[in-house]
Amino acid sequence: MINIFQPSLGHQEINAIKKVFESNWLGRGEVVQEFERKFSDNLRSDKNKFYAITSCTEGLFLAAKLFNFQPEDEIIVPTISFIAAGSAVIDAGAKLVLCDVDKNSLNATAETISDKITNNTKAIILNHYGGHPCDMDGILKLAKKHNIYIIEDSACAVQSFYKGIACGTMGDMGLWSFDAMKSVVTGDGGMIYLRSDDLMGKAKEQCYLGLPERSTSGMDKAKEECSVFNVSFE
Numbered sequence: 001m002i003n004i005f006q007p008s009l010g011h012q013e014i015n016a017i018k019k020v021f022e023s024n025w026l027g028r029g030e031v032v033q034e035f036e037r038k039f040s041d042n043l044r045s046d047k048n049k050f051y052a053i054t055s056c057t058e059g060l061f062l063a064a065k066l067f068n069f070q071p072e073d074e075i076i077v078p079t080i081s082f083i084a085a086g087s088a089v090i091d092a093g094a095k096l097v098l099c100d101v102d103k104n105s106l107n108a109t110a111e112t113i114s115d116k117i118t119n120n121t122k123a124i125i126l127n128h129y130g131g132h133p134c135d136m137d138g139i140l141k142l143a144k145k146h147n148i149y150i151i152e153d154s155a156c157a158v159q160s161f162y163k164g165i166a167c168g169t170m171g172d173m174g175l176w177s178f179d180a181m182k183s184v185v186t187g188d189g190g191m192i193y194l195r196s197d198d199l200m201g202k203a204k205e206q207c208y209l210g211l212p213e214r215s216t217s218g219m220d221k222a223k224e225e226c227s228v229f230n231v232s233f234e
Helices: 011-023 030-042 056-066 083-091 110-114 136-146 197-207 219-229
Strands: 050-053 074-078 095-099 121-127 149-153 173-177 190-194
Touching: 030 050, 050 056, 050 197, 056 083, 056 121, 056 149, 056 173, 056 190, 056 197, 074 083, 083 095, 083 121, 110 136, 121 136, 136 149, 190 197
Parallel strands: 074 095, 074 121, 121 149, 149 173
Antiparallel strands: 050 190, 173 190
């Protein structure tokens, strides 16, 4: 079999995983928080706007909940996009509206989007195809005019910038992927950006099975909480 891609993984990654296993902390903890911080630093953004998740697809389905997609809502998605974007819209019961893309960049543009906007349009799920940024000036202006949410699928756009601003941080929500085919590989996993602090709080609860996020800064706190249930870390 000939691989069409091959992640670059070696002793550094194995040692990093070994340290995590030896710590007995396999959930959200200091390593995840450090990753969130370094990721946001690389995108020159506020770390409080970022939250690590299990996959970019989870983020797309989460977006449907956070922005409360309803049956009467129309969500515009480019014709060239990952299937999860359309699946999240359909799963929420909203109407999927496909827009064309530019033949050179394969990205949606303000022109291809504008013809699809109606009074029921609630959001646009953009795709920065192949890591190449959409022409955002016109799209942002269009969204502001019609009061439409912008969700940026930046799965392949890690470290892609548009006029000095990171892809994924220009709209209301951004999403990145870290699966085996992406620029940054974590085995799987993803990251979200949310402009709204209120929505970030809701996102954390959704990702944590409805529970408010607890501090995961150390094992002492975990032992204290788990002792109630006679859970041992020894």
